[in-house]
Amino acid sequence: MNLWEYIADRRDLLLFETAQHASMVAQCVLVAAVIGVAVGVVTYRRPRGAALATGTAGVLFTVPSLAMLGLLIPVLGLGVAPSVTAIVLYALLPIIRNTVVGLQGVDPMLVDAARGIGMSRLRALTRIELPLAWPVILTGIRVSTQLAMGIGAVAAYVSGPGLGEQIFSGLARLGGANAVNSTLTGTLGVALLALAFDACFVLLGRLTRPGGRRA
Amino acid sequence: MPETAAGGGGVPIELRAVTKRFPGAAAPAVNELDLTIAAGEIVVLLGPSGCGKTTTMRMINRLDEPTSGDILIGGRSARDIDPDRLRRNIGYVIQQAGLFPHLTVAANIAQVPRLLKWDSGRIARRVEELLTLVGLDPATFAQRYPRALSGGQQQRVGVARALAADPPVMLMDEPFGALDPITRERLQDELLRLQEELAKTIVFVTHDVDEALKIGDRIAIMERGARIVQYARPAEILTAPAGEYVEQYLGGGSSMRLLRLTKVGDIRLDSVPHATAGADARALLAQAEDEGRDFALVVDEAGRPRRWVSAADLAAARGPVGELGEETGPPIGHRMTLQDALEALLNADSDVVPVVGRGQAYAGVLSLSTVQNAIQAIKARERERRRRRLSGLTGDSGDGGSGDGGPGDSGSGPGGGA
Incomplete structure (x- = not known):
C-alpha cells in the first residue's frame, strides 16, 4: 500500500484527526493569548515583574516537551487535560515576551499625549497602547501557534487528540505494515496544518495593521 | 456633561506656592512658585532645559501632581477636579504633535x-470646522494617517486636537521646537491669528527667546527650580531686563529684537506735504517750503501715494501738479514690523518711504532716522516706567537698576520727527 492509498483508505479518520489537531491548537493558543497578554499588560510597567514573568515562562520553555507531558501524567492523567496544559504553557512564553516588548516599545510621548487629553489609564491602554503593540503581540501569537503545532503532535504520547496519534502509532510499529505511511501522514498533516495557520496569521496581520493599509 | 463656555474665552490660572519634588532628587524641580496668569493671555515659560518649566506646566493639568501648594484654574482648585475630566477641559499640545499613528x-x-460623549454628527462637524480653522482642507486631510503629513501639518492637527x-485653557510644550524655521514662523503666526479669535489662556513652554518674545503676552523667565527671575511683557524684558541672568539669556541684539516686536503703526511717523495730481503746483510748493521740505508727495483720489515731486519741479510748473516727479516705489504697510520696514528702507531708492494704512492710503513717511528715534524713545520710555516703579516699590531687585544708567546708546538725540 503506498502513501496515497493509505490516505485514501483512512480519509475520514485522518480528516477527523486533522480537525481535532487544528481545534486543539487553536483553542490552546487562544487561552495562551488571553493569559499571556494579560500577564504582559500587568507586568510591562514593572521591570521586575516583567522579568519574573518572562523568566518563569522561559524556564518552562526549556523543559523538553516529552518530559513535561510525562510529568503531567501523575497530576492530570492521560488524554486532553495534560496535552492542553502542556501546549498552553509552552505557548505562553512568546506571547508574554512579545506583549511586554510591544507595550514597552510604544512611544512614551504618545501615552503622555493620551493621558494629557484626558484618557483614563485603561482607555489609553486599550485605545492607544495595545493597538500600537498589536503587530508585535501578533507575531508572538504566531510563533506560539507554530510551537503548539509541534507539541500538539507529541501530545499523542499521553493519548492526546490529533495527528500525533498517526506519528506515534507508526513509530511504535516501525517495520510493520503501513508504519512509515502512518508516520509520514501524521508529519505531513501537521506541517500542512502549520502552513495553513501561518497563512491565516499573515492575513490577520494585514487586516489588523494599525493605521490601515498604505493610504 | 459640563460643556465649556461656547465661543471660547479663557479663564485665569493661579499657582500658589507650588512645589514639586521628584522622589530621589536632591533639589525640588519647582520650588514655592507663585504665578498668576490672566484670562485670555499667552504666557510663555522661558528657561533653559531642566529649569522646571515643563514640570510647572504639567502640574496645571495634573500630569505631575504638586508636592505642595495649590493651582486654581478659573478659581477652582485643580485638586478638586478628577484628573481625567480636568484634562478634557485643558488643551494639550506637545512637541512633534504626539498624534496617534x-x-x-x-x-x-x-x-x-x-471622551465627552458627543454624538457622531456633532463630532464630524467639529472635526471639519477645526481642520478648516488650522488651515487644512478637510476633504484632503481628514482621512489621512499622521505619517502621510509633514511635521508642520502634524502640528496643525495637534493644535486642532x-x-x-473648545477648552478655556491650552498648554503647549515646545510645540514648534522640532520644526524647520520657516514652518515654525508660519505656525507661530497662525497661533497668534487663532488666539486673536479664540482668546484662550495659553501656557506656552519654550527655551527659544525669539519665540517667547514673539508669542508671549507675558514672559516668565525661569532659572533652576522654576524660580521666576522676571515676569513681564516682552518689550519690558527687552528694554529693562531684570539683572544679568535675563540679559545673558536674551543674549545680544535686544535692539534688533525690539525692531521685530514693534509695528510701524505703533511709532510716531514723519509727515510730508502731499496733494492729489489735480492740486495746484504752486500751493503744494508753498506748503513744502512751510514745512522745510524740498519735496512733496502726490497721492491719488483714494489717498494712495503715487509720485515724489521735487521743489524745483514744482517751482517750474504752472497749474495742477499733474504727472510731475517719479514713482514712489512700494510703500511700507503700517502693520509691518520695524525690522521689515528697515529692510524696505535700506532697499528703497529714496531716503524717505511713504507709509500706508487702511486701504493703502497715505499715513505718513518713514526714514532711517525715524526708526532710530522710535527705538530710542521706546527704550527711554521703558527705563522711565521702570525707574518710577522701582522708586515706588523699593528693594526687591535693586540690582536690576544697573541697567538704567549704563548703555552707551542712551544719548537719545532730539528727534527730527518730534
Whole structure:
C-alpha cells in the first residue's frame, strides 16, 4: 500500500484527526493569548515583574516537551487535560515576551499625549497602547501557534487528540505494515496544518495593521 | 456633561506656592512658585532645559501632581477636579504633535469629543470646522494617517486636537521646537491669528527667546527650580531686563529684537506735504517750503501715494501738479514690523518711504532716522516706567537698576520727527 492509498483508505479518520489537531491548537493558543497578554499588560510597567514573568515562562520553555507531558501524567492523567496544559504553557512564553516588548516599545510621548487629553489609564491602554503593540503581540501569537503545532503532535504520547496519534502509532510499529505511511501522514498533516495557520496569521496581520493599509 | 463656555474665552490660572519634588532628587524641580496668569493671555515659560518649566506646566493639568501648594484654574482648585475630566477641559499640545499613528487625522481630533460623549454628527462637524480653522482642507486631510503629513501639518492637527472641545485653557510644550524655521514662523503666526479669535489662556513652554518674545503676552523667565527671575511683557524684558541672568539669556541684539516686536503703526511717523495730481503746483510748493521740505508727495483720489515731486519741479510748473516727479516705489504697510520696514528702507531708492494704512492710503513717511528715534524713545520710555516703579516699590531687585544708567546708546538725540 503506498502513501496515497493509505490516505485514501483512512480519509475520514485522518480528516477527523486533522480537525481535532487544528481545534486543539487553536483553542490552546487562544487561552495562551488571553493569559499571556494579560500577564504582559500587568507586568510591562514593572521591570521586575516583567522579568519574573518572562523568566518563569522561559524556564518552562526549556523543559523538553516529552518530559513535561510525562510529568503531567501523575497530576492530570492521560488524554486532553495534560496535552492542553502542556501546549498552553509552552505557548505562553512568546506571547508574554512579545506583549511586554510591544507595550514597552510604544512611544512614551504618545501615552503622555493620551493621558494629557484626558484618557483614563485603561482607555489609553486599550485605545492607544495595545493597538500600537498589536503587530508585535501578533507575531508572538504566531510563533506560539507554530510551537503548539509541534507539541500538539507529541501530545499523542499521553493519548492526546490529533495527528500525533498517526506519528506515534507508526513509530511504535516501525517495520510493520503501513508504519512509515502512518508516520509520514501524521508529519505531513501537521506541517500542512502549520502552513495553513501561518497563512491565516499573515492575513490577520494585514487586516489588523494599525493605521490601515498604505493610504 | 459640563460643556465649556461656547465661543471660547479663557479663564485665569493661579499657582500658589507650588512645589514639586521628584522622589530621589536632591533639589525640588519647582520650588514655592507663585504665578498668576490672566484670562485670555499667552504666557510663555522661558528657561533653559531642566529649569522646571515643563514640570510647572504639567502640574496645571495634573500630569505631575504638586508636592505642595495649590493651582486654581478659573478659581477652582485643580485638586478638586478628577484628573481625567480636568484634562478634557485643558488643551494639550506637545512637541512633534504626539498624534496617534494608528488613527486617521479625523479620529485623532475626535478623541476628546468622544471622551465627552458627543454624538457622531456633532463630532464630524467639529472635526471639519477645526481642520478648516488650522488651515487644512478637510476633504484632503481628514482621512489621512499622521505619517502621510509633514511635521508642520502634524502640528496643525495637534493644535486642532487640543482645541476640539473648545477648552478655556491650552498648554503647549515646545510645540514648534522640532520644526524647520520657516514652518515654525508660519505656525507661530497662525497661533497668534487663532488666539486673536479664540482668546484662550495659553501656557506656552519654550527655551527659544525669539519665540517667547514673539508669542508671549507675558514672559516668565525661569532659572533652576522654576524660580521666576522676571515676569513681564516682552518689550519690558527687552528694554529693562531684570539683572544679568535675563540679559545673558536674551543674549545680544535686544535692539534688533525690539525692531521685530514693534509695528510701524505703533511709532510716531514723519509727515510730508502731499496733494492729489489735480492740486495746484504752486500751493503744494508753498506748503513744502512751510514745512522745510524740498519735496512733496502726490497721492491719488483714494489717498494712495503715487509720485515724489521735487521743489524745483514744482517751482517750474504752472497749474495742477499733474504727472510731475517719479514713482514712489512700494510703500511700507503700517502693520509691518520695524525690522521689515528697515529692510524696505535700506532697499528703497529714496531716503524717505511713504507709509500706508487702511486701504493703502497715505499715513505718513518713514526714514532711517525715524526708526532710530522710535527705538530710542521706546527704550527711554521703558527705563522711565521702570525707574518710577522701582522708586515706588523699593528693594526687591535693586540690582536690576544697573541697567538704567549704563548703555552707551542712551544719548537719545532730539528727534527730527518730534
